[in-house]
Amino acid sequence: MITKEHLVERLHDDYEAFRYSLTNIEQTQHHLLMSILRKNASTDVGRRFHFSKIRKAAQYHQTVPVRDYNGYAVDIEAGQRKSGVLTCEPIVHWAKTSGSSGTAKLIPHTRESLDQWYRGALRNLIGYVQSGGSLPTDGKVLSTVGPRRIGDIEGVPVGYISGIMSSYDPILKDLNPVPDQVMQLECYDLKMFEMAKYALKHDVVGITGITSFSLNFLNYIKNQGASLFASMPEYNKIVEAALNRDGSIDLLKLWPNFRIMLSTGVPYDTFIPQIRRVFGDQVWVSDFYSGTEGAYACGNSDREAGLMLNADLYYFEFRELDSGKVYPLADVKRDIPYEMIITGHNGLYRYTTGDVVSFVETEPPMIKVIGRTVSMINITGEKLNEAEIAQAVNQAADRLKLKVGSHLFFGWMDRDCFVHHCLGIEMVEALPEETMTEFMNVFAGVLKEIRTAYRNYSQTIIKPPHYVQFKPGTFVELERRRSEQTGVTGHVKVKAVVTPGYFRDHIDKSWIINQDIPQDWMQTIQ
Numbered sequence: 001m002i003t004k005e006h007l008v009e010r011l012h013d014d015y016e017a018f019r020y021s022l023t024n025i026e027q028t029q030h031h032l033l034m035s036i037l038r039k040n041a042s043t044d045v046g047r048r049f050h051f052s053k054i055r056k057a058a059q060y061h062q063t064v065p066v067r068d069y070n071g072y073a074v075d076i077e078a079g080q081r082k083s084g085v086l087t088c089e090p091i092v093h094w095a096k097t098s099g100s101s102g103t104a105k106l107i108p109h110t111r112e113s114l115d116q117w118y119r120g121a122l123r124n125l126i127g128y129v130q131s132g133g134s135l136p137t138d139g140k141v142l143s144t145v146g147p148r149r150i151g152d153i154e155g156v157p158v159g160y161i162s163g164i165m166s167s168y169d170p171i172l173k174d175l176n177p178v179p180d181q182v183m184q185l186e187c188y189d190l191k192m193f194e195m196a197k198y199a200l201k202h203d204v205v206g207i208t209g210i211t212s213f214s215l216n217f218l219n220y221i222k223n224q225g226a227s228l229f230a231s232m233p234e235y236n237k238i239v240e241a242a243l244n245r246d247g248s249i250d251l252l253k254l255w256p257n258f259r260i261m262l263s264t265g266v267p268y269d270t271f272i273p274q275i276r277r278v279f280g281d282q283v284w285v286s287d288f289y290s291g292t293e294g295a296y297a298c299g300n301s302d303r304e305a306g307l308m309l310n311a312d313l314y315y316f317e318f319r320e321l322d323s324g325k326v327y328p329l330a331d332v333k334r335d336i337p338y339e340m341i342i343t344g345h346n347g348l349y350r351y352t353t354g355d356v357v358s359f360v361e362t363e364p365p366m367i368k369v370i371g372r373t374v375s376m377i378n379i380t381g382e383k384l385n386e387a388e389i390a391q392a393v394n395q396a397a398d399r400l401k402l403k404v405g406s407h408l409f410f411g412w413m414d415r416d417c418f419v420h421h422c423l424g425i426e427m428v429e430a431l432p433e434e435t436m437t438e439f440m441n442v443f444a445g446v447l448k449e450i451r452t453a454y455r456n457y458s459q460t461i462i463k464p465p466h467y468v469q470f471k472p473g474t475f476v477e478l479e480r481r482r483s484e485q486t487g488v489t490g491h492v493k494v495k496a497v498v499t500p501g502y503f504r505d506h507i508d509k510s511w512i513i514n515q516d517i518p519q520d521w522m523q524t525i526q
Contacts (some may be wrong), residue, residue: 014119015126021312022364026330033057033315036343044085045075045349057328066319066326066341066350069105079108079347080153086347094153095161097292104452106158107292113346117161118168120295120310124262124286127299139257140177140202142195144209144217147184161292162209177202188460192220193228200229200238206260211287212380214261215274215417216461218251222278223416225249251278263287274417289369291353294344297367306359306366315343321356321373334359339373375497377411379419380461382454384409384447386496392446393425399442402435403428406475410498412521419457422466422517424503426474433514440467440516466517474511482506 021028037060041051049064065071079085080094089110097105109117146160148167163183167173176183178198185191199221207214226247229235242254252258261275261283275285289297289307294314297307309316309329316329318338332338340355342348356371372378376385389409397404405426413419423443431439444465448455454462478494504522 011122011126011129015123018123018310018312019364022308025311025363025365026328028312029315029329030057032312033060033343036315036345036349039345040086040088040347042084043088043347044078045347049349060350061317061326061328064350066317066352068352068354072348072351075347076106076108080106080156087345089345091156091347093164094156094158095164095292096150096158097161105292106153107161108347109161109164110345110347113294113344114164114168116310116313116345117165117290117295120298120313121165121262121264121288121290123298123310124288125260127286128260128284138203139175139205141175141206141208141260142178142199142204142214142217143176143183144195144207144213145183147186148180149184150186161290166208177204186456188456192217192460196221196225196228200225200235200254203257204255205257206262208260208262209264210381211263212413212417212419213457213461214263215278216380218278219417220460221254222249222251252280252282258282259284261285264290274413274415289367291355293346293348293351293353294342296340296342306361306368309365309367311365313344317341317343317350318357319352329365332359332362332365334362337370375495377409377421377497379411379413380457382419382451382457382462384421384451384454388447388450389423389496391450392443393423395446396439396442400435400439402431402439405472406494408494408496408498408503410500410503412500417461419462420466420521421462422468422503422521424468424470424507426470426472428472430471430513431469433516436467436469436514437516440465466515466521468507468515468517469513470511471513477508477511478506 034055037046037051037054040046043051046052054060054063069076075085079091083090086108087110089112091108092111093109093114095107095109097107143162143166145162145166148163149157149159151158165172166176166183167180178195182191182194182198185194195217207218226239226243226249230239238254239249242249242251244250258279259282261279263285264287272285275283287299287307288295289299295310296314297309299307311329317326318329318332318340319326321337321339326341327338335358337356337358339352340357341350341352343350352373354373355369356373357367358370360366360368374385376383377389378384386409389407393404393407396402405428407423407425409421409423411419411421423440441464444458447465448458458464475494482494500522
């Protein structure tokens with residue numbers, strides 16, 4: 001058995017030190033920052049900003065500017081050609097992101113920064129271990145992750161952080177029953193089928209990865225497993241033993257030892273009902289807050305109010321959205337939205353992630369992720385921002401020689417864990433359904449060209465986008481009404497990315513010319 005005693009060797013000491021470090025946040029953060037600056041004082045960036053002369057956090061804040069990825073572009077490009085630009089340690093991986101606010105990014109990682117990422121992620125198991133949880137010795141943990149390697153730059157591998165970390169430790173790699181060549185697949189439809197072939201044959205005890213993709217994969221086996229695999233001799237008995245009367249597969253009959261779900265990648269609060277519907281209360285669920293740059297916060301279970309910041313691994317600052325003032329971790333307050341700024345071991349100093357968080361507790365520091373500085377839809381990792389949606393609208397109109405007005409965009413996940421998007425748009429002239437269908441097909445095609453994640457997920461998880469065509473003048477009237485409701489003089493600009501609730505509460509049905517959104521769509525939302 002892999003029990004608490006076995007895991008304590010790697011988890012308990014680190015977790016106890018972590019908890020102790022949170023008793024004096026200011027001291028912990030100061031020592032961490034000074035250590036990072038001393039190690040990297042001789043780098044190009046370190047010399048430029050005089051790391052060797054910095055003794056206090058206040059000096060660091062005054063000397064080193066806050067930068068986003070575009071602000072780091074020149075240094076990152078230089079770091080791809082030669083060593084010592086960003087970090088003294090060699091860069092061992094370039095982690096590719098889908099780029100929430102624009103083009104894809106390449107984030108540098110050293111051995112130390114990957115070690116920190118790994119430590120931060122492992123902390124999510126401590127709650128399970130401390131609660132007395134154990135796993136069968138030969139139990140397997142599925143990973144719903146991206147490819148570990150998709151290329152290289154000057155001999156340094158390029159891949160997705162989820163794939164890099166899933167095989168970073170030999171123990172983790174051995175836990176996943178799916179071989180590396182399957183995990184490397186970028187076609188998600190084929191990847192789901194191949195993953196299912198291996199998952200059905202093993203005693204699966206857990207799953208880790210992007211919440212929505214994990215749920216979609218589990219529902220793929222549940223709802224399609226029998227039709228896909230029951231006729232194959234090697235799977236026939238396995239499938240029959242787990243069949244429900246309706247022909248679906250009972251996942252807890254298939255995997256009676258399934259106990260753990262580690263969730264990351266997208267805010268998972270909305271998925272808890274679906275997880276509980278699939279597994280009931282038998283499965284221990286933990287969310288951890290991570291990005292390509294780092295594993296920022298950990299959670300003990302879905303019963304916790306927030307996630308605990310890994311303040312001993314990353315130096316944190318928080319920029320107040322209204323005032324623009326930047327605060328160190330020791331000075332933040334509860335229930336205020338902040339943009340998060342991080343300094344880590346990967347060569348990004350005072351790097352703004354674009355994530356917006358608020359604190360549910362300050363001692364110890366516990367956060368909830370509440371959004372992005374860039375307005376976007378990110379239900380399953382598709383990360384469609386308002387600029388890309390507008391680009392797709394305009395390109396589709398240009399290709400079909402149509403004239404478009406204002407638009408809004410929203411999305412939701414249904415009970416079967418499929419993602420839906422809807423474009424509400426005002427055309428200069430009312431268009432028939434056939435033309436709108438053609439427009440939406442081109443619109444979806446452009447989104448796939450712009451955003452790789454959208455293209456990949458649209459093969460399995462994301463359904464073709466729906467539309468609602470508004471009468472001309474709709475947005476003027478909507479803005480006028482919103483102005484009256486808010487008491488703001490003049491029209492209140494309608495955001496391009498809205499929630500399903502906004503659409504339900506503020507759109508008058510008399511404004512709609514035609515639509516292909518399902519009539520019961522509100523009832524399918526989870």
